[in-house]
Amino acid sequence: MTSTAVAVVLSTNIVISARPHVRSRCDLTAWDLLQLSNCYSQQGLIYPKPPIKFDDAVQRLRDSLSECLVHFYPLAGRLATDPETTVFVDCNDAGAQFVVAACHGISVTDLTADGDVPGAVRSFFPLTGALNHDGHSLPLLAVQITELADGMFIGCSFNHNIVDGESMCHFINCWSELSRGSRQISRPPLMDRAFFSKEPIRFVPSEEAIRVNKWPAHGLSSRVFRFSRKAMASLKAKANQQCKLEKGEISSLQALSTLIWRAVTRARKAAPGQMTICLMVVGNRQRWDPPMSPESFGNYVTAAFTRAPAGELLSRDLGSAARALNETVSSQTSEGARAFVEAWVEKPYLLSLEPIPYLILVASSPRFEVYGNDFSWGRPAGVLWGPAGKFDGMVLASQGCEGAGSVDLEVCLSTETMSALALDEELKEALSL
Structure with a gap:
């Protein structure tokens, strides 16, 4: 492992849904809105080198991500604020961010060995430092495909206003299912949240309240x-x-x-x-x-x-x-x-x-x-x-x-x-x- 290894971004694009979604408003619940001042959630998976060319693997991931967004359409939207009520998801098919990178100084063994997680891993995730409220302008989902010395790392950043850990893993499960060639997903997501509140939530937080949290950067x-x-x-x-x-x-x-x-x-x-x-x-x-x-x-x-x-x-x-x-x-x-x-x-x-x-x-x-x-x-x-x-x-x-x-x-x-x-x-x- 090269101690100074860091991922170099090769390209950044937007992946849109394979089929357009009728534009709609997805209201957020109390449990969602609590997270406006929090960071994106990030999880990554380490893979040995695919038996196909890296570019072909990237294309398969891009195509299946586009198909997955058909089912998980809020993740292809952006946050919006209704001044009469609160923040919601504008399901406008603006798309998810798709980053391709390389870090040939890191191997699969470096990432799975005992000991501290290599510092290079920080560069394997997109949108680090973004707050969930930033989803008004930033994608609600961003993925980064990083080519390693002998493998691949798939890093995902999800806006925490939209998903918890279980929904995050549900999405990745369905994405991998489609990438394997399935025409359908076995567990379609359920988007109905109407059972929480009959009346719209009224909450428009200030910028000061959103930026109150601080995270340590070192040590x-x-x-x-x-x-x-x-x-x-x-x-x-x-x-x-x-x-x-x-x-x-x-x-x-x-x-x-x-x-x-x-x-x-x-x-x-x-x-x-x-x-x-x-x-x-x-x-x-x-x-x-x-x-x-x-x-x-x-x-x-x-x-x-x-x-x-x-x-x-x-x-x-x-x-x-x-x-x-x-x-x-x-x-x-x-x-x-x-x-x-x-x-x-x-x-x-x-x-x-x-x-x-x-x-x-x-x-x-x-x-x-x-x-x-x-x-x-x-x-x-x-x-x-x-x-x-x-x-x-x-x-x-x-x-x-x-x-x-x-x-x-x-x-x-x-x-x-x-x-x-x-x-x-x-x-x-x-x-x-």
Whole structure:
């Protein structure tokens, strides 16, 4: 790997829908509008070198993206503001950004090896630094196809006003399906959001409110920790054996989140009385009454906060600490979600991302299918996340390379804390299984 490697952009174009969509207005919900001050969401997939020429692979990706936008037409639109109501998506077929780049100083092995994520990855994603509100003029979806020394990287940037992690992965699943030659997608998205509010939301935020959040640009490291199926099964069994819940059980992701919460707290050298926080992003599709379809397109997530003094968190066993996290997640109900939406509509505000000391935020999910994203030249060799919106304490979960049951965690911390985390004995024991 060349230490100074960086992607060089070869071309930038706009891809429009293969078939025009009748221009329409797509209203946003409370969960969508909260994100106006947030960054785009970025996820990338690593592939070995395709068995066809790079230019031919790029053309296949461009054509199938155009076809995919027929089904996911809001992503080909732009944000607009109705001064009488609020921000919405103008489904005007303005198109998605399509970038082609090259970084021959980076190999697939460089991107999948243990250790810190190479800095070059920051150059593999388009629209880094853009806020969701910038979607008034910028594309709501941008993809970058980067040719590597021996492979390819597909980096996607989605406007977070339009999608959460589940919708983001749904889109990529359908795009890869069309790229493989399918004439139809197996899971068409559902765009209806009318069940949220009968009346239009009235909220036109100020420019000052939109630009309030600041993200650190330097001094952070990202590293992927890979947990095998065996490791995840062992963690779940250990947490449940120690906890013995009267109803339900600790999930494997809850057990893993507790493990990383404890390990990061130790690495940060938190004083015993220091309050620590584990924030889990919880999906509401299946919690809603009646349950929503997994194909419901948009943002349907809630933040679930669990707090514990560092001394208490670290003095208890894994299962006892996981119990509190489980109780927080279990308390997220349809009634609570409806109450949140109703309260927000009455008094709307933007997501504030003020730095919170001793916090970790666990986002995304290993339930999302990422290793099935075969664009016709095989499954991905790995998954990485872009730099947008990362901060000290961000933890991003994805399915591991073994498939269902295995988990990759991309952890973002200060360089000093990351060095200490890598030496944590409880974490090392789990990784060794």
